[in-house]
Amino acid sequence: MDRRSSTCASFVSNDGSDDLVVRYQWGGEAIGLELMRETASNVVRTVHWREDPLGVTLGVEETSRRVFVTRSSRPDVQVGDVLVEAQGELITEYNLAERLAMLKKQHALNPDIPFVFAPPPSPVFVKKCAGELNDVGVDSSFELRYVNGRVVRYLEMRELQVLIRNSPKPCTMAFVQSKGHQFYSALQNQEQEQRRQRQIPSQLMVKDAKPHEDRAIETALSAALNFKLFQLVLDIVKCVETMDIKLTVEHYHFVLKIYAWAGDMQAALSTRDMMQENGLVLTDDGLYWLVHCACKLDLWELVQELLAHTIPSGQVSVNAYNSAISAYGNANHWPKVLGVYGMLPENLHAELKGWHLGAVTTAYTKADSKELKLQAVDIFNKHKAKATMFAYGDVVTALVETDQFDAALEIIKDMKNHGITSRKSAYRAVTLALICHGSAQEAKELLEEFIARMEDSPERFLDIIQFYADRRQSEEVKQE
Incomplete structure (x- = not known):
């Protein structure tokens, strides 16, 4: 193999993200680079193309050739998600156009076509490296994002290894450290500094750092949420605990939201318990995400228990019920929608509106008994102005x-x-x-x-x- 000298340059991205980019031109020599990827979540989401437009634009990812989402107006489908199947059939770049044309015809006769989406693969991070990469500060907080300008996130690790090995040399690898990871690294550095200066009273150290800590923690948790890096969330929480910093209710809401997205009910409940142990009360927002997660996993008894929960303020809002109605309505679990509506306090009936009110009337309309169908009419007449x-x-x-x-x-x-x-x-x-x-x-x-x-x-x-x-x-x- 022709060995060429390698070069390395670092700069801040000019796309508005302020990400730190290290561009490495590799000549083929040994650099001790090892890559790793977190285990991908097995959670998939099924959405239904009903009367409204699907609200999703699909494309074929250039490197991996997987079918993925390029644009989305839906809250339950994110840009970058992978289309797994539609109407029970696997979708690939080879049958995409044909299947979409067929589904359009089927939709004309039956406006209820299921699409199954999976989150994108976890980013590929550096496990360890040596030489010039190590000298410029590349570590496990850096993601390998491009090889010769080609996105590598959707490749399997085996495919990525083949791509790097077979690329003409020198090949350019771009390593990226997101802004959230930069704050996380700053927290780690701050922790190390505290350990080196144990002679300084720890309370004074924390007091001096307080104005910056909250913002750093929020930014790091927010970045982890956006990139669905669930393990990073745990690492941030552990890091904060070692620094004797108290997480706020808002921080815990970030964590609850992440676990709800991941469908990890046990972790979400543990987070709730941790809040209580630290003297924090569960707010309406926190209850919303717990209910969302329980509905996602169809844990009906737990949903009932959570909806019966009264927050300390005593003011129960419609938000948690909206979360359950939305989750079960999107999944076509109409009896469960009726069950949630039956638990909704009567004084909150008037607060149902828009899609959630429509989901309730749909649930009654789809019931078998005439009496239940007529309740849809009764609800409609009571809330006709919002229908x-x-x-x-x-x-x-x-x-x-x-x-x-x-x-x-x-x-x-x-x-x-x-x-x-x-x-x-x-x-x-x-x-x-x-x-x-x-x-x-x-x-x-x-x-x-x-x-x-x-x-x-x-x-x-x-x-x-x-x-x-x-x-x-x-x-x-x-x-x-």
Whole structure:
């Protein structure tokens, strides 16, 4: 192999992140570089493409060729997440275009397509190094991000080793230390300095450092949250404990949020217990993340226990209930949505709005019994001023399925007056109401509009409408 001299340069990134970048041109000589990666989380998220747009743009990652998210308007899918499967079928770069086209057609007939996303692989960090890399300060807080300008995060470790070994020499490796890691390193250095200066009273040391500690801890925890570095969170907490620094409620909220994202219920409950041991009370925000984690793992008994919890202020808010309704609604666990709503104190019913109110009406509409379906109508009438197009569609469906066609037509009329359009899943209920007790011509026009929207030609629906229209006309003639 042709050995060339290696060069090393460090600078601060100019992309606004203030990350420290070490660009190393490696000539192929031995540098004692070992890389490591934390065990990836096995937690995957299933989201459903329903009436609204999916809100996700997909692409093929250049180096690994994995299908990943390039843009997202959804709170439950992050840029960088990997698409694992859709409608139960694995998705690769080879079948991506074909499957998306097929799913679009399926969605026209059944607006409930499941997509399974996984978080991106953990970053590749330096385990140890020697020579010039070590001299410029590269250590385990640095991530190997690029090899010859190619992103390496989505590669498996074996694939990464092959890429480095087979790259033409000299090859350029870019090591990055994020701003959060810089603060973490600063905390470690501060701890070492305290140990070297034990003759100085520790209380004075902590007092002098206090103005900077809170900001450093928050920044480090925030960075760990953004990059989903769960082990780093534990390291930060341990480091802070050795420095005799007390974590605030806000710090613990960061930790609870991280464990909720990771789906680690035991760690989240341990964090809650740690708060209590340190004399801190669980706030509404902390309860929100505990409920979120329990719902994510479908621990129903624990969800009930947490929602029955009264925070010390005595002021129970709707936030924790919203967390549970959102989690179970997104997972299509409608009986659980009804269970959560049943636990919601009556004085908080009026605070439900938007998506969460719509999820409750959907849950009642999907119930088997007529009595429960009619409760969707009752809830709708009580909160009509806050109702969304989803709630309108649900109440029309509930009325049609309980044979209250005239009442359904009144809701349809109200939708027209307010310029509210029907969801795709509600078109059937609206059309049936018009066929049975309204205008057959209006039903036909509605289906024609539906066809135009879906870019499809389900002509059989028009035939059915025409059949009912003809039969109705003949019956009217007989009555005359």
